[in-house]
Amino acid sequence: MSDHILEMRNITKTFPGVAALQDVSLAVRRGEIHAICGENGAGKSTLMKVLSGVYPTGSYDGQIVLDGEPVGFRGIRDSESHGIVIIHQELALVPYLSIAENIFLGNERRGRAGLIDWHRTNAEAAALLRSVGLHENPVTPVIQLGVGKQQLVEIAKALSKKVRLLILDEPTAALNDVDSAHLLDLLRRLRDQGITCIMISHKLGEITAVADSTTVIRDGRTVETLDMSDGTATQDRIIRGMVGRDLAAFYPTRTSTPGAEVLRIEDWTVRHPTQDRLVVDHASLTVRAGEVVGIAGLMGAGRTELAMSVFGHAYGRDITGRVFVNGRQVRARTVAEAIAAGIAYATEDRKHYGLNLIDDVRGNISAAALGKLARNGWIDGNEEITIAERGRRDMNIKAPSVMSVVGKLSGGNQQKVVLAKWLFTDPDVLILDEPTRGIDVGAKFEIYTIVNRLVADGKAVVIISSELPELLGMCDRIYTLAAGRITGEVPVGDATQENLMELMTKDRDLVG
Amino acid sequence: MTSTKPATSPKVDAPDTGAAATLKTGTSDPRTLILGNLRQSGIYIALVVIVALFAILTDGVSLSPGNLTNIVLQYSYILVLAIGMVIVIIGGHIDLSVGSVVALTGAVSAVLVIREGMPWWVGILAALAVGVAVGAWHGLWVAYAGIPAFIVTLAGMLLFRGLTLRVLDNISLSPFPAEYQRVAAGFLNGLLGGQGFDAFTLFIGVFAVVGYAASVFRTRLARVRHEQPVESFPLFVLRVAVVGAVVMWFAWQLAHARGLPIVLIVLAVLVLVYGLLTRRTVFGRQVYAIGGNLPAATLSGVRVKTVNFWVFVNMGFLSAVAGVIYSSRSNGAQPAAGNMFELDAIAAAFIGGAAVTGGVGTVVGAMVGGLIMAVMSNGMQLMGIDQSIQSVVKGLVLLAAVAFDIWNKRRAAGSR
Numbered sequence: 017m018s019d020h021i022l023e024m025r026n027i028t029k030t031f032p033g034v035a036a037l038q039d040v041s042l043a044v045r046r047g048e049i050h051a052i053c054g055e056n057g058a059g060k061s062t063l064m065k066v067l068s069g070v071y072p073t074g075s076y077d078g079q080i081v082l083d084g085e086p087v088g089f090r091g092i093r094d095s096e097s098h099g100i101v102i103i104h105q106e107l108a109l110v111p112y113l114s115i116a117e118n119i120f121l122g123n124e125r126r127g128r129a130g131l132i133d134w135h136r137t138n139a140e141a142a143a144l145l146r147s148v149g150l151h152e153n154p155v156t157p158v159i160q161l162g163v164g165k166q167q168l169v170e171i172a173k174a175l176s177k178k179v180r181l182l183i184l185d186e187p188t189a190a191l192n193d194v195d196s197a198h199l200l201d202l203l204r205r206l207r208d209q210g211i212t213c214i215m216i217s218h219k220l221g222e223i224t225a226v227a228d229s230t231t232v233i234r235d236g237r238t239v240e241t242l243d244m245s246d247g248t249a250t251q252d253r254i255i256r257g258m259v260g261r262d263l264a265a266f267y268p269t270r271t272s273t274p275g276a277e278v279l280r281i282e283d284w285t286v287r288h289p290t291q292d293r294l295v296v297d298h299a300s301l302t303v304r305a306g307e308v309v310g311i312a313g314l315m316g317a318g319r320t321e322l323a324m325s326v327f328g329h330a331y332g333r334d335i336t337g338r339v340f341v342n343g344r345q346v347r348a349r350t351v352a353e354a355i356a357a358g359i360a361y362a363t364e365d366r367k368h369y370g371l372n373l374i375d376d377v378r379g380n381i382s383a384a385a386l387g388k389l390a391r392n393g394w395i396d397g398n399e400e401i402t403i404a405e406r407g408r409r410d411m412n413i414k415a416p417s418v419m420s421v422v423g424k425l426s427g428g429n430q431q432k433v434v435l436a437k438w439l440f441t442d443p444d445v446l447i448l449d450e451p452t453r454g455i456d457v458g459a460k461f462e463i464y465t466i467v468n469r470l471v472a473d474g475k476a477v478v479i480i481s482s483e484l485p486e487l488l489g490m491c492d493r494i495y496t497l498a499a500g501r502i503t504g505e506v507p508v509g510d511a512t513q514e515n516l517m518e519l520m521t522k523d524r525d526l527v528g
Numbered sequence: 529m530t531s532t533k534p535a536t537s538p539k540v541d542a543p544d545t546g547a548a549a550t551l552k553t554g555t556s557d558p559r560t561l562i563l564g565n566l567r568q569s570g571i572y573i574a575l576v577v578i579v580a581l582f583a584i585l586t587d588g589v590s591l592s593p594g595n596l597t598n599i600v601l602q603y604s605y606i607l608v609l610a611i612g613m614v615i616v617i618i619g620g621h622i623d624l625s626v627g628s629v630v631a632l633t634g635a636v637s638a639v640l641v642i643r644e645g646m647p648w649w650v651g652i653l654a655a656l657a658v659g660v661a662v663g664a665w666h667g668l669w670v671a672y673a674g675i676p677a678f679i680v681t682l683a684g685m686l687l688f689r690g691l692t693l694r695v696l697d698n699i700s701l702s703p704f705p706a707e708y709q710r711v712a713a714g715f716l717n718g719l720l721g722g723q724g725f726d727a728f729t730l731f732i733g734v735f736a737v738v739g740y741a742a743s744v745f746r747t748r749l750a751r752v753r754h755e756q757p758v759e760s761f762p763l764f765v766l767r768v769a770v771v772g773a774v775v776m777w778f779a780w781q782l783a784h785a786r787g788l789p790i791v792l793i794v795l796a797v798l799v800l801v802y803g804l805l806t807r808r809t810v811f812g813r814q815v816y817a818i819g820g821n822l823p824a825a826t827l828s829g830v831r832v833k834t835v836n837f838w839v840f841v842n843m844g845f846l847s848a849v850a851g852v853i854y855s856s857r858s859n860g861a862q863p864a865a866g867n868m869f870e871l872d873a874i875a876a877a878f879i880g881g882a883a884v885t886g887g888v889g890t891v892v893g894a895m896v897g898g899l900i901m902a903v904m905s906n907g908m909q910l911m912g913i914d915q916s917i918q919s920v921v922k923g924l925v926l927l928a929a930v931a932f933d934i935w936n937k938r939r940a941a942g943s944r
Contacts, residue, residue, distance in 0.1 A: 330827060352829035361827070369827055372820035374887050383817055384828040386810045393809050401754040417757055437828070 021046040021212050027078035036062045037236045049213045051227035054258055059236040060216045064183050068102040069095040099180035103170045109158045116141035116154035119173045144172040164195025183214045189316040192293055200226050218314040220251040220521040232257035259513035267489030270468040275305035278476035279445040284337035286325040295321045297500035303476040310487035311480045312516050313497035319480045323447045327361040328354030358444035362434045370434045373423030377415050378404035380422050380433050385441045407436030428459025445476040484513045496520050571896045578900055582907030590907050593785035603902035604791040605850040609873035611802050612846035614894035617877045619839045620819040620886025621677035625684030626847045630866030631692040633659050633851030638701040638861030648708040656848045663844020667837035693863050702860025712857035717787025726787040733779025737772040803891045819886030879929040
């Protein structure tokens, strides 16, 4: 048995109603870069939260063995005292504090009388910055740094805690190519200095370039651990591990009869609202009446951003490109204009962006098209109840009445309220972003049935989904998106999880 | 009435008031209705308890015809402010400037009418115009510049107090002509003659009760037609009867004092109009949507900036209405007028069930909240309780009301 710094044995973690991790095991050798990959929702982040003590000992089953000793962490501080530091995908720096203050936040360098010793703080920070190759003054506020440099500050912060096992969750998701290459170089150097890294990544090019071994997780279970040193573990090999599951036959059948083109997007380019990078890069796509078109892409590929920017510029800045609905160009700069133009967008995050949880079913269903119920600004309350009841019946929303508060419904029923709300706007094209996220199998089937009914009525539907089987089961055509670019358009007959995943992970060769 | 069920078995309802109990049309279990609407019913119960408490403590003086008239005259402007404030709070904002705006609008009116000798109605129109302009000023900063209302209206509080001093040259102006004074101190009576009491007041009372009964009955019919749960018919009749009795008793008392105060008519019209505005118009519903979930409202096509702008314009307008009433009642304009009125209005909205986080609240609730404050203040004044204690009690009541609101929310979340 080789020298393992960390072993996680038979980890099982359940949330109410769902098992996020089942019997997951992970063994990490000392001084290696160990990649973890899997589809969105496979359980990667949950596993890392178990490891770093975000889910404290006792809230999961199984054993964590560090340096041959069984351990159980009560919290982040506990795991950090053992030299395990996690850097989350969303950076956790305080924007208005300096680099040095951020590095030593919660771990301040103190002098006499407990006061902060600024000379020591800044001097040590400067040394740490040199070791991560960041040439910035430690007193610079973090907000003045780009994302790539902030990532380096996070690593410097980890080093200040005498890290032995560094966990990075999607470290390059928000970085441009140059910064990504720089970061991967740094990880190699850290490895050579004896720091073990666990890296969660979707970018298979990166994984094959830097990882010494790769563990694949699927549906909350460990699939396999691949040794990357002998070159047999290619990207194709990893993809097979990530998607190799039965295509459960719970997609209702539908005969597809696409009609005229309803939505056409040309040359769509969107810049990140605060950072200087393109989130959507010259994307073009078309959707026809009676057709379900899928958009596949991994986290950070720009799927939601594409949809929301088309939906009345609800995301991004410096948006260029053209949108046509039924052949007529639409210049919707507000959501209201987009709705009027016949576009509807059901968000991936229904609780935060889709529903007013403290309002009732009726109020949520009518919210996006109150004008249709009103004469001279006065709402016809009876008509509102009538249409809400119709929505409840058509969508089979299981609520005691349309006066029930939406926040108390189950996820599946909430999603049906979202659908009813957008159907009431009478759209020509309906964009559904992760329409079945976080809802149970039965409700999923109902949602699929509703989608099929809509396209049978001649609507055009776009489904954005992280679940490839869902896209394969529901769509007529699938576009793949990677780093904001459309990397492929595949008729469902030719699509397999493998070739989609390959297109989704097609990033420019950035390491070599 | 066919589709109602009598209250049969109270024991079926669990502490959980949610789904199962309201599933059928004709929910009748009183406990379910009360517990399920604890947030709304709570304040009515509180009002009844407080009214009863002070009636006992003052040996019935607090319920005498003269004192009831006094309460109406004395607190009407706070209630007018509370209408605007609850809408601001539902939208997720706050307005700290209304006291200063009351002072400024009253001052402008006083300068025009008292110093310049213009007709009384010119003063009123000018005050309303100034109020709308102030509201537009706040609205521009909050909605279009994106500055939190707390800051904008804190600045407005200072700004408009300063302008008041400027307009008045630091001195009080008094008195207003008789027509102007009638706004707040006048009564409509004698129109139908009197037999030791004012018949017109009683007529208006009957008119109000019949209107109320007809309105709730229509709502009930519509709800039944749409197969919505309604309270059982006997309970419904009881509710209408109780409300009717209270209104008629109130009218009776007023009729035996000085008749129907003009401000009461103004207030009733405002409550009616704004009650409908908040519940039945696109604008009102969008205010709730914005306060309830701002990103969701944005993604539903609500023109958030426009709505927020008009919420503040409306607050400015109602501040001016309150300013006119207050200046009329105090028969002049003082540099320090309206001091702390914003806090009374905010307290009324929160006691009336508005949520600190926005998205929740009703005009009627704010009125009841305002009445709770009014009855308490008035009762304590009648009892000769020291100002310091009055302030302490009011502070504690506000704290208790919001604590109850938060507790109630947790309970609701827990009963899923």
